[in-house]
Amino acid sequence: MKIAYVLASGVLTTDDLVKEYPEWTSEKVVAKTGVVSRHVVVNGETALDLAERAAKELVSSCDVKVEDVDFLLLCTQSASYILPSSACLLQNRLGIPTSAGALGFDHGCSGFIYGLSLAKGLVSSGMAKNVLLVTAETYTKYISREDKSTRTIFGDGAAATMIDEAAATKVGAFSFGTDGSGAEKLIVRDGKLFMDGPEIFNFTLDIVPKTMEDVLTKNNLTRDDIDLYVFHQANKFMLDSIRKINGLPRDKFYVNLETTGNTVSSTIPIALKQLEISGRLQSGMKVMLVGFGVGLSWGATVIEV
Amino acid sequence: MNEQEMIDRLADVLDQDSGVLKVDTPLDTIGWDSMGMLSVIALAKTNGKTITGVQIRAFETVGDILKAAF
Secondary structure, three states, rough: OOEEEEEOEEEEEEHHHOOOOOOHHHHHHHHOOOEEHHHHHEOOOOOOHHHHHHHHHHHHHOOOHHHHOOOEEOOOOOOOOOOOOOOHHHHHHHOOOOOOOOEEEOOOHHHHHHHHHHHHHHEEEEEEOOOEEEEEOOHHOOOOOHHHHHHHEEOOOEEEEEEHHHHHEEEEEEEEEEEEHHHHEEEEEEEEEEEOHHHHHHHEEEEHHHHHHHHHHOOOOOOOOOEEEEOOOOHHHHHHHHHHHHHOOHHHEOOOOOOOOOOOHHHHHHHHHHHHOOOOOOOOOOOEEEEOOOOOEEEEEEEEE | OOOHHHHHHHHHHOOOOOOOOOOEEEHOOOOOOOOHHHHHHHHHHHOOOOOOOHHHHHHOHHHHHHHHHO
């Protein structure tokens, strides 16, 4: 599948951040989070702006034609308005034909997985031929200046992915999960984000192994069949812990948030694009994708490159 | 694992000098923070134990960690 991504215009380095929190050193923050710098929206930039930029980047860099898009999916929890859907606004900004469908949905860290499942369903059922899936998030707008834990982790960005008939056949079966009883563990209330780090960490350590096994079973695969693991890039410490506890080989487990931070629903497509650019993705490779987080929500699939 | 071995393991996880840590050392004197909490949760997990967010935020001393994580 064709992927492009963009990051917000502003840059906030960890070196700059720790000046506000003298009890932390840059080395300590980078060692734990894996984030050296993150991009943040500035000058009124919105998730819709990032979505537009990502989609236009896809068009210009991946030979994608806007006029071929017959369904647009936009995943964001940073909508421009309560109504109408930002998906409709994005359709207009991109000049996607008015004969196309457009659907907005508000998932976070599992958003790309859910979007991919919707895209596959639309294409496989014959309801659409070319689905443009865009994930875009500006969590930094929700984060309080005093909340040093989340400020060090999150960054703003967007990704655009084209799922056509050929790409859809490379997407395997899905594993999904939802637990709304955990809603309060990661929530925006009165415009401010609250995250119970320990509880989210516990949730991740508990749910990821089960999800991995479930998605392997559903795809008639074993761990030996998986060439790469690309999980939601939550933070380095969490990913390292997941890798160690699940006994996953380091050389097959992708971790890179150095210059992006946690971009929520865009972390997985950004990681896939980075792997493509670096030449690590080879035709025929089987890649397990797992998204998990706010909701609480999780999902996984295996794609073939 | 005896108590000193647990303290040594904890010190390693928290990037602390094990000589500084005693059972009754108050956590607020050793820079106990959100990153330390996640490290201890991971440590507990490797020992087959789970520490909830409510529990970990109630910890006051090194001894509280040792009881829960080992």
